Every structure is written in structure tokens, then in C-alpha cells.
Amino acid sequence: MLTLLSAPAAGTDEASAIKLDLVTLFTHASWPIRITLMLLIGASIMVWVVAALKVLQVRRLRTAARAFEARARRTNTSNELYELVATVGGSSAGSRVLSEMFARSHAHHASQVSVDRLRAAADRAIVTEGQRARSLMSALASIASVSPFVGLFGTVYGIMDAFVRIGAAKSASLPVVAPAIGEALITTAIGLAAAIPALVFYNSVDRMIGDVTSELEASAAEWVAILSDVQPQPHRHG
Secondary structure, three states: OHHHHHHHHHHHHHHHOOOOOHHHHHHHOOHHHHHHHHHHHHHHHHHHHHHHHHHHHHHHHHHHHHHHHHHHOOOOOHHHHHHHHHHHOOOOHHHHHHHHHHHHHHHOOHHHOOHHHHHHHHHHHHHHHHHHHOOOHHHHHHHHHHHHHHHHHHHHHHHHHHHHHHHHHOOOOHHHHHHHHHHHHHHHHHHHHHHHHHHHHHHHHHHHHHHHHHHHHHHHHHHHHHHHHOOOOOOOOO
């Protein structure tokens, strides 16, 4: 009678001693699970670092571009635009686009520069600016798409390990099953914890970059009109 009463108490104490916190699961996990967890944790940290860098970069780019465009709106001739670019230099995306357009106009006879050539030069410069602004964006996209599958790999391996432990212990009790199942599910959780912020940051930063390039394209259309309408005439001697 005493034996029957004491057996459940011992089982309860053993089950209550199980800890399913992240540190305990990591220290008791098999090496494939540990490697998977380290990869996912590293990817999660990388998401926040890259997102912070990109948000700061795009904000600086947008602030500089809007400041330059505000000054460019007060110009009416190609000479005034040229003086503005010479004063500002390459500190903003707009000044770099205009520099490319002026380089195209100076490479050919001034009166022969067509609107199509100026538009092509502006488009090429805008594409270059977009590529520069989208640097490191591929890292966010890769983490957002790959992390759930890496977590799923850890889950599948953990479930397989749980069945192996059940077979070795010849028991499906909670002390045998719970750690392995916990290891299996924690990889999926961390994979989602890395993928969800990566996707949110990617969409947000990509929208900001799209806004900057759209504003730059609108300004470039106005600059093309100014440069094509008012071209400086070459000096004739004699």
C-alpha cells in the first residue's frame, strides 16, 4: 500500500524537475540542434543589425535628396543647376544624377544633346542610386525566406531524436519525451523569430527606397526639361 502511494509522488517530482527553458534545452541538445540554434540566433541578431543600418542609411539618403531637390526647384536654367551641383558636390543622390546628366551633355556637342540621351543618363544614374540604397537588402530577404526552413529542419531532427530516445528508454513518459520535443519546437520558434522581423524590415525599407527613387525620377524629369530647353550655345570664333 505504501509502495503504491509513493510511486506517483516520485514520478511527479521527476517530471517537475524538467526545465524547458532555452538555456537548458541548448545545453542538453544534440550537436545538430545546437548548430541549428546557433545559426538561427546569429541570423536573428544579423536582422536587427542590418535593419538598423539600412534605416539610418535610407533616412540620411532621403533627407539629403529632399534638401537638394528643394534647392534645385529654385533654379530655372542649366547654368544655375550646374552651379548648384558644383557647390553641393556628390553629397546627395540628386546631385549625382545631375552630374551624370551634365557629363553626358558635355560628352557631345551641347546643341545636339537630345532629350532621350539626357533621360537615358538620368535613368542609368537612378538605377545606380537604387542599387546602392538596396545593398544588404538581399541578406534580409534570404533570412526571411530561409530561416523557417532551417527551423523546420531542427524540428524534424528533434522529433526523430525523440523517437530514438523513446525506443532506447522503452518508455514514452514525460521525462523522456518532453526534452526532445522541446528541442524540436524551439528551433521552429527561433526560426520564425528571425524570419518575421526580417520580412517586416525588408518590406518597410524597400518601401522607403521606392519612395526615394520615385521622387528622384520625378525631379530628373524636370531637370531633363530644363537641360533640353536651355542648352548653352557654343562660342564661335572669327
